[in-house]
């Protein structure tokens with residue numbers, strides 16, 4: 001851990017079990033303070049946050065409006081269990097999401113994390129069919145997708161981090177990429193991919209598909225960006241078979257791709273949308289699943305509750321809903337979606353200066369998600385460390401490095417990020433190749 005001078009680092013080494021990390025001391029910095037898109041570790045070293053915290057701090061750190069939204073709400077009312085009553089912030093937020101999403105997506109269920117949102121969406125999709133007395137139980141997803149770390153979420157993914165060989169509670173078919181990730185911005189490659197999806201949906205003997213669960217771009221899966229024709233084609237395949245299309249906007253939602261939602265690049269209407277991360281700018285946990293009235297109304301036929309048999313103690317926590325409303329105000333007032341697109345274009349252009357560099361295989365992006373694909377996982381790990389020493393934190397996903405800074409980054413910050421990364425690659429160039 002850099003910033004090791006403090007007792008805090010020793011305490012962390014002794015007692016904290018870090019998620020998704022090898023046993024032993026954390027290899028990342030111990031951050032003490034943050035403002036806007038900058039971080040400082042316990043030794044006062046400054047970093048540009050190219051990872052937006054947990055890919056969620058879209059509005060940047062220390063925003064008084066967001067802090068006030070939480071504290072004002074906590075002073076007025078902590079929470080009401082939504083299985084038993086109601087409070088105003090959840091209604092206001094659900095209405096606001098309906099306006100933003102359009103396409104008749106008017107009904108929102110709230111949870112706390114992205115994984116819980118995906119679990120809820122799968123549960124809603126499966127119960128939709130059982131409420132209609134139709135036996136559709138199978139979910140189709142990407143082999144290289146990532147939808148969270150609960151048992152069902154992990155069974156939707158074939159990434160190495162998924163559960164080892166445990167039988168899934170729900171039958172899942174996972175579709176492998178048909179081309180290299182860097183080829184999938186091309187419509188012809190997306191046509192090949194759609195053929196594979198069609199085969200998976202119609203797989204003989206596998207049982208009828210209930211739902212498709214996909215991300216607009218695969219972030220954990222290595223920063224895979226699709227041509228917009230992919231989601232449009234997938235919508236068509238789902239429509240032809242009556243399959244529900246669940247779009248996982250946990251990472252892409254709220255401006256990350258230069259549109260408010262990633263699915264909007266393809267002009268499609270999903271049946272369910274799962275949101276988290278940027279919904280509160282990461283200030284407090286919240287996730288949301290929004291669906292149509294058509295799906296919602298089928299739950300009147302549920303034999304036990306006449307509704308949804310699913311929920312959490314803190315589903316739609318009032319303080320989380322209040323900060324989400326304040327986050328949406330900031331995104332709109334400061335035109336952060338446009339900023340994400342503009343700064344993303346600058347970052348992509350600047351980081352394309354790395355193409356041809358030993359160890360860099362491809363540079364691509366969508367909005368403020370810029371992907372530097374390296375020649376191997378080891379190379380990516382070494383470059384990420386060197387870039388960190390130059391004062392920029394980037395995210396490693398397989399052999400790719402992702403630059404996903406807060407949407408509030410300005411042009412000067414984007415230039416600084418690029419220049420530090422280029423310097424780091426020059427330093428590393430002597431050892432990589």
Ligand code: PMP
Nearest residue numbers: 113114115146147148215250251
């Ligand atoms: N879906 C996607 C696309 C994600 O990126 C993530 C988190 N990285 C999740 C789901 C799971 O969210 P959480 O970690 O909040 O459970």
